[in-house]
Amino acid sequence: MIYIKEYDYSALSRGEKKKAESKNARRLLYLAIKAEHSISSQHLTMSKGEFGKPFFSQYPDIHFNISHSGDYAAVMVSRFECGVDIQKIKEVKQSVVRKICSYEELRFIENSADKDRAFITLWALKESFVKAVGKGLSFDLSKVNFCIVTHGGEITEIQCNQKGSFFVKNLDEYILAACTLGEVALYE
Secondary structure: OEEEEEOOOOOOOHHHHHHHHHHHHHHHHHHHHHHHHOOOHHHOOEEEOOOOOEEEOOOOOOEEEEEEEOOEEEEEEEOOOEEEEEEEOOOOOHHHHHHHOOHHHHHHHHOOOOHHHHHHHHHHHHHHHHHHOOOHHHOOHHHOOEEEEEEOOEEEEEEEOOOOEEEEEEEOOEEEEEEEOOOOOOOO
């Protein structure tokens, strides 16, 4: 299950905003765990894996992932390894695009009406995958390649050269992407 919440940080300084983003994302995680598993936050001890992926040591079958960007926090809770990423759409340097995108992905971006949105979609998908496998950005993003099929501007199919189920949602100025490594489909 994916949980998304928008927050208003307009009255906060940049430093206060960063702290509030992390705090609110964790708070959303605890609400999701309570909703999904009826477990209170005081019964949860968070640990980190070798590459920094968080997990609950006393509940190894509860998989989760957190992301925050701008005014949004997103949390995914699953019975399988999972990753979620939310990204604010912004202008992207072409050097970054060329560094992590395959030829097919570059064609997808080039053929898109909104090139920044297309790249951020790919970036969020790639990041959701590497978060699911628990390697974070130590995993070479250029090794995760997507083929995105659209119809009328809407994504109708997501294929990847890596194993996983993938989901994308447009949220006006943001892209949400999720990945689970289990045999389960992700639907809206």
